[in-house]
Amino acid sequence: MYDGWKIILGLAVFVVIVTLPFTMSVGKDYVKPEPKIDTPEIQKMEKKQCIESKQYMRETHIKLLYSWKDYATREGKRVYIASDGKQYNVSLQNTCMKCHSNKEKFCDECHNYVNVKPYCWDCHIEPKVGGLK
Amino acid sequence: MISRRDFLKISAFASLIGLGGAISINALEKKPGKNVLKDINALKGKRWAMAIDTRKFKTQEDFEKVIRACHKNHNVPEIANPLHEVKWIWTDDYEHSFPGTAEHYISKDIKERKFLLLCNHCDNAPCTRVCPVKATFKREDGITMQDMHRCIGCKFCMAGCPYGARNYNFLPPRDYIKELNPEYPTRTLGVVEKCTFCNQRIDKGLLPYCVEASEGKIIFGDLFDMNSEIRKVLSENIVIRRKVELGTQPMVFYII
Numbered sequence A: 001m002y003d004g005w006k007i008i009l010g011l012a013v014f015v016v017i018v019t020l021p022f023t024m025s026v027g028k029d030y031v032k033p034e035p036k037i038d039t040p041e042i043q044k045m046e047k048k049q050c051i052e053s054k055q056y057m058r059e060t061h062i063k064l065l066y067s068w069k070d071y072a073t074r075e076g077k078r079v080y081i082a083s084d085g086k087q088y089n090v091s092l093q094n095t096c097m098k099c100h101s102n103k104e105k106f107c108d109e110c111h112n113y114v115n116v117k118p119y120c121w122d123c124h125i126e127p128k129v130g131g132l133k
Numbered sequence B: 001m002i003s004r005r006d007f008l009k010i011s012a013f014a015s016l017i018g019l020g021g022a023i024s025i026n027a028l029e030k031k032p033g034k035n036v037l038k039d040i041n042a043l044k045g046k047r048w049a050m051a052i053d054t055r056k057f058k059t060q061e062d063f064e065k066v067i068r069a070c071h072k073n074h075n076v077p078e079i080a081n082p083l084h085e086v087k088w089i090w091t092d093d094y095e096h097s098f099p100g101t102a103e104h105y106i107s108k109d110i111k112e113r114k115f116l117l118l119c120n121h122c123d124n125a126p127c128t129r130v131c132p133v134k135a136t137f138k139r140e141d142g143i144t145m146q147d148m149h150r151c152i153g154c155k156f157c158m159a160g161c162p163y164g165a166r167n168y169n170f171l172p173p174r175d176y177i178k179e180l181n182p183e184y185p186t187r188t189l190g191v192v193e194k195c196t197f198c199n200q201r202i203d204k205g206l207l208p209y210c211v212e213a214s215e216g217k218i219i220f221g222d223l224f225d226m227n228s229e230i231r232k233v234l235s236e237n238i239v240i241r242r243k244v245e246l247g248t249q250p251m252v253f254y255i256i
Helices: A004-018 A020-024 A040-044 A054-075 A092-099 A103-113 B004-028 B060-073 B126-130 B156-160 B209-214 B229-236
Strands: A079-081 A087-089 B035-037 B048-053 B089-093 B114-118 B136-138 B144-146 B218-222 B252-255
Touching: A004 A020, A040 A092, A054 A092, A054 B035, A054 B144, A087 A092, B048 B114, B048 B229, B060 B089, B060 B114, B060 B209, B126 B136, B126 B156, B209 B218, B218 B229
Parallel strands: B048 B252
Antiparallel strands: A079 A087, A079 B035, B048 B218, B089 B114, B136 B144
């Protein structure tokens, strides 16, 4: 093999770089994100149920919010009819955050974990810690 | 060795499967939610318009009350520097409110009056035509609405608006709001904002904040409804509009 040491060195560097994400996290503790729902508003509820099922909200909350934005600003449609027939005001600040008043323990918990930075809070006002107002 | 004919057959079937795959994947994707509807209490109108009775606005307090109601509820920042200020509703004198149409020999009383100015929600709004991202657009009921999520801050609409109704957020607006209204969002640095005719209130069946705070000095209604109060007021009084010669069809009328 001509220039064998160059090839092997190159391959070794390649392998090191490719496996960096794994090797870098060796020794670090895995912290599972645990969004909390222990706000006074949710504790008061008899059945602790968001507007849709937990799984659905987990998977598609950003799509839901995005469609809400379009419905409200573009079409003036501001009443959401959930799968169970209940009606909700189409509003992040006045519906979602009224129950989930613990943004740091709820939203940020997962968003920080997966390193996404949604810009909702540049404009929308997050509830004050310890309940609204 | 496969023949040319077989190769075409195989690729045709393969592309069919590919197309079918895309359709079935899209169909399987969950649609967000069940349904989103209009509020049954929402005010129904085809062309919202406003008539401001300038005869009834006498003291500074009359104007202040209306401006405060709007700016406080919509989290409008208070910036003293006129280069950076943000306003949804404000006042100016006769000469500057109605240039071109300003009658030189009109009564002294009118000349000395102050006029409440806001976005005119023009029927033929130039701002919506110049917006490159459709962040500002006409709602079906005539409101010139804005989608702050879409605004890229290019300021074309500010150049397009002949009424100076649009302001750019040169400074972080949150720093200049004394008391936040937690029910309504603020804006962010680098977007353009203006009056929205309180569409969020109309959609719930309420009148705009300024109309409510004016206590009858401002009349709001549907211009396309022959029997509406605004049509009655417009037919019974002398009204003027700002810069009609530009053909923007402003929807804010001034009773003089």
